[in-house]
Amino acid sequence: MYNKSTNLLITTIKERCRVCYTCVRECPAKAIRISGGQAEVVPGRCIGCGNCVRVCSQDAKQYLNSRNEVLELLKTESMVVACIAPSFPADFYDITPEKMVGMLKVIGFDHVYEVAFGADLVAREMNNFLDSSNGKRLISTTCPAVFEYVKCYHPNLTENLATVVSPMIAMSRVIKEINGRDVKIVFIGPCIAKKAEASDLEVFGEIDEVLTFKELKQIFEELQIVSKDVPSFPFDGPIGGKGALFPLSRGMMQSVEVFEDLMKGDIVSADGRYEFIDAIKEFESGDLNTKLLELLCCNGCIMGPGMVTDEPVFRRRSRISKYVRNRMNEIDRSEFNGNIEKFSKLNLSRTFIPNDQRTSLPDPEEIKSVLIRMGKVTLMDELNCGACGYESCREHAIAIIEGLAEDEMCLPFSIERLHKSVKQLEVSNEQLAKTREALNQSEKLASMGQLAAGIAHELNNPLGVVLMYANLVLEDIDRQSTAFDDLNIIAQEAERCKKIVSDLLNFARKNKVVFQPVNICDMVDQCLKVTQVPTNISVEIVHEYKNLTADIDRDQILQIMNNLITNAINSMAKGGKLIVVTRKNNMNIEIIIKDSGVGIPDQIIDKIFQPFFTTKQIGKGTGLGLAVTYGIIKMHKGTIKVKSNADPGKGQTGTTFTVILPVENSTN
Numbered sequence: 001m002y003n004k005s006t007n008l009l010i011t012t013i014k015e016r017c018r019v020c021y022t023c024v025r026e027c028p029a030k031a032i033r034i035s036g037g038q039a040e041v042v043p044g045r046c047i048g049c050g051n052c053v054r055v056c057s058q059d060a061k062q063y064l065n066s067r068n069e070v071l072e073l074l075k076t077e078s079m080v081v082a083c084i085a086p087s088f089p090a091d092f093y094d095i096t097p098e099k100m101v102g103m104l105k106v107i108g109f110d111h112v113y114e115v116a117f118g119a120d121l122v123a124r125e126m127n128n129f130l131d132s133s134n135g136k137r138l139i140s141t142t143c144p145a146v147f148e149y150v151k152c153y154h155p156n157l158t159e160n161l162a163t164v165v166s167p168m169i170a171m172s173r174v175i176k177e178i179n180g181r182d183v184k185i186v187f188i189g190p191c192i193a194k195k196a197e198a199s200d201l202e203v204f205g206e207i208d209e210v211l212t213f214k215e216l217k218q219i220f221e222e223l224q225i226v227s228k229d230v231p232s233f234p235f236d237g238p239i240g241g242k243g244a245l246f247p248l249s250r251g252m253m254q255s256v257e258v259f260e261d262l263m264k265g266d267i268v269s270a271d272g273r274y275e276f277i278d279a280i281k282e283f284e285s286g287d288l289n290t291k292l293l294e295l296l297c298c299n300g301c302i303m304g305p306g307m308v309t310d311e312p313v314f315r316r317r318s319r320i321s322k323y324v325r326n327r328m329n330e331i332d333r334s335e336f337n338g339n340i341e342k343f344s345k346l347n348l349s350r351t352f353i354p355n356d357q358r359t360s361l362p363d364p365e366e367i368k369s370v371l372i373r374m375g376k377v378t379l380m381d382e383l384n385c386g387a388c389g390y391e392s393c394r395e396h397a398i399a400i401i402e403g404l405a406e407d408e409m410c411l412p413f414s415i416e417r418l419h420k421s422v423k424q425l426e427v428s429n430e431q432l433a434k435t436r437e438a439l440n441q442s443e444k445l446a447s448m449g450q451l452a453a454g455i456a457h458e459l460n461n462p463l464g465v466v467l468m469y470a471n472l473v474l475e476d477i478d479r480q481s482t483a484f485d486d487l488n489i490i491a492q493e494a495e496r497c498k499k500i501v502s503d504l505l506n507f508a509r510k511n512k513v514v515f516q517p518v519n520i521c522d523m524v525d526q527c528l529k530v531t532q533v534p535t536n537i538s539v540e541i542v543h544e545y546k547n548l549t550a551d552i553d554r555d556q557i558l559q560i561m562n563n564l565i566t567n568a569i570n571s572m573a574k575g576g577k578l579i580v581v582t583r584k585n586n587m588n589i590e591i592i593i594k595d596s597g598v599g600i601p602d603q604i605i606d607k608i609f610q611p612f613f614t615t616k617q618i619g620k621g622t623g624l625g626l627a628v629t630y631g632i633i634k635m636h637k638g639t640i641k642v643k644s645n646a647d648p649g650k651g652q653t654g655t656t657f658t659v660i661l662p663v664e665n666s667t668n
Contacts, residue, residue, distance in 0.1 A: 016060035023052035024389025048193035049145035050305030074108035085189030087247035090316035098232035116240025118171025144197035145297035155354035190304030212306025238339035247301035271296035387411035536575030544583035551665040571597025599646030
């Protein structure tokens with residue numbers, strides 16, 4: 001039997017859950033927690049209505065199955081009887097009542113009773129209770145999901161619950177009156193909440209096990225029991241009358257011919273997930289001033305989650321109506337009235353203990369913080385679309401604070417985040433394209449480096465010989481002779497060739513980078529002190545932080561600083577301004593070298609890091625300075641950016657190089 005302290009009434013098969021939030025939306029108690037993208041039922045908050053089971057198209061929600069317990073009970077020596085809810089004609093419409101009794105007896109039940117008679121007793125008791133209430137407003141207690149909801153979420157109304165048992169418990173007491181207290185009773189019906197009701201302390205022991213119609217059909221299939229193979233038997237008495245209308249909305253009071261009078265408003269009926277909650281709220285606030293609130297959590301018990309049939313509601317209603325009409329035409333009224341009188345003294349009362357599951361409302365600032373986090377800054381941003389399963393954005397925010405929901409449940413928020421992810425992906429793709437371009441550049445540099453190394457090694461020795469002998473001859477020859485000038489030119493050009501070869505070797509050589517902490521500001525200051533700057537060029541040094549330290553190879557970074565500053569000075573032949581800035585940007589150091597020179601035309605700016613490409617006059621440069629600079633920066637796991645304007649019509653001309661180096665580095 002279901003035990004609230006040890007069993008979960010409803011569980012989730014996580015592999016099937018698609019997180020559509022339908023169960024959240026349909027749960028009147030908001031007892032569904034979304035955690036880690038999975039829906040799970042919170043036991044303490046669950047009222048057992050089974051709406052989540054009924055609406056889950058993936059069958060991810062499963063309720064506790066009692067088939068094995070019932071079959072084991074039937075194997076015992078005890079007398080075991082079945083009492084079946086009056087809604088069975090809506091689900092077993094292809095089986096006659098007599099065949100249904102026969103099938104249950106084949107399973108092993110000693111007797112089969114219909115709960116309709118218990119419903120007749122409850123209806124009359126409620127009518128008497130209403131007459132003697134002395135103006136006290138009452139809430140009907142035939143639906144266990146309803147009175148459990150009141151106990152948990154409107155505990156102040158527990159005293160308004162009519163202290164009358166449900167038809168299931170009433171019929172149990174009738175059966176025990178007939179067969180003795182030791183009889184074992186199995187209730188069979190369409191309701192999951194009946195499993196929870198049977199375990200309530202106030203009525204514990206009245207019912208031994210509860211089966212849904214779905215579970216009963218599974219037993220029939222397992223035991224291969226079909227109606228055509230079993231004998232027919234009538235229900236054991238007492239036989240019910242109009243109490244068989246109980247599974248229909250407003251059926252309880254109609255069974256005793258008490259109807260909802262819209263003029264008086266003494267009795268108000270409501271059913272279904274939304275209406276019964278609204279009715280309770282208005283009843284508590286006083287807006288609904290009525291003597292009796294007749295409530296059902298489902299749209300009638302015929303729509304219970306333990307039903308198997310998928311027939312529409314009105315077809316189910318018509319099957320129940322037809323069954324009751326036939327019953328009333330066949331019933332022995334004197335026998336029925338005699339049974340009613342016989343059991344009129346039966347105790348049909350019970351008590352209800354509040355089980356307050358309410359939580360205090362979070363701080364308004366905390367709610368506001370959650371709403372802002374989901375992009376709901378103003379009231380206009382609160383769309384209240386219900387896609388998350390909650391009726392308003394504010395309720396969703398409260399559920400998040402209570403640990404029942406997640407931000408991702410908000411569809412507009414998730415769509416907006418998706419858009420941001422797409423934009424971030426575009427940025428990543430752009431960065432990937434730049435990385436690919438840099439890789440191509442590195443491959444070019446590697447190929448050119450191999451070629452340069454080969455050429456440099458082949459030329460270095462012959463050039464050294466030419467230069468040495470030219471200098472030897474110059475020392476011995478008359479400085480006034482024409483040959484001296486010619487030899488001097490030979491020596492100068494050989495020296496220039498040697499410098500070119502040296503640059504080639506520097507470009508080709510893969511020097512080991514030795515990282516050590518270096519004060520960037522001091523290094524920049526020192527570099528500018530030893531650089532000869534023409535008088536027509538002003539220099540401005542800006543250190544946004546006085547002590548910027550980074551792990552670099554000082555000599556190599558000085559080399560690139562010399563290259564970039566020299567290039568900047570050369571671009572300002574007519575004078576200008578050189579600005580050098582050092583700053584920190586997150587975990588990177590930036591060195592910015594800006595000049596007001598002639599600039600680099602757009603059509604060649606993509607080529608400036610290629611080996612041997614230069615805009616200088618012949619004999620003024622090798623075209624390797626920026627290529628070497630690029631290589632050193634990449635070895636430091638950094639980047640170099642260039643921005644330039646060579647068109648005076650677009651504004652001030654000049655070039656800005658930005659060297660970006662990580663603060664922390666290693667040789668790994």
